[in-house]
Amino acid sequence: MAYCVNCGVKLEETLSKCPLCNTPVYPKEMFVADEKAPPYPQERGTVEKVRRTDVAILLAVLFGSTALGCGLLNLFVYRGSLWSLYVIGACAVFLIFSLPAMLYQKLPYIMMTVIDGGALLLYVAMVAVVNDGMRWYWEIAVPVIALGTFLVSVFIYIKQRASRSILFTAMLVVINIAVFCVGLNLSIRYYLDKRLAITWSAVVLVCAAIITVALITVMRSSRLREEVRRRMHI
Secondary structure (H helix, E strand, O other), X not given: OEEOOOOOOEEOOOOOEOOOOOOEOOOHHHHOOOOOOOOOOOOXXXXXXXXXXXXHHHHHHHHHHHHHHHHHHHHHOOOOOOOHHXXXXXXXXXXXXXXXXXXXXXXXXXXXXXXXXXXXXXXHHHHXXXXXXXXXXXXXXXXXXXXXXXXXXXXXXXXXXXXXXXXXXXXXXXXXXXXXXXXXXXXXXXXXXXXXXOOOHHHHHHHHXXXXXXXXXXXXXXXXXXXXXXXHOO
């Protein structure tokens, strides 16, 4: 369908002039501009994606060479202390954290979390052995890391089987932080005084309870829930 260049009225294909303003109708071929080729290609090229195994090999080489280099420096140059064990242990922990996720994509997240918690326990155990501090390791490090691993595993388990809204996620995070702070407080108090008591974590627990009640109220009210989503753009 053509339009008049003067008044804009619709024109039939058989008309030679506009029936409203008598403006001549010219053929479309007269208005086709010469198209020049653009200075850049129109088709998008494709780049081969980097495979996870290649990234895993790169990380293994980087962390492995770092650990080996620090170990050789500690063995032949800087012999004052066993400082290289910290670097070697940290490299091992980073590898344990990253390699399973890249090499085994179908590995359950809960199992990966347990493996990461075990790696962290081993690294802290090495630090405790070097510094002759096995007491704080068993009374603080082990309970705190085990509790953190358990809470993260529970969080992942609930998220995979329950509501995935951001409000529900925020409530789980708040509850986990409160429980973790209470466990940390109990471990430290037992290490210092040989008794179980909560002090500063009581404040965190009360604040978490208030936030949790508020979030549950918002989630149970459709009008409040939609208002929060609208204002927070979620």
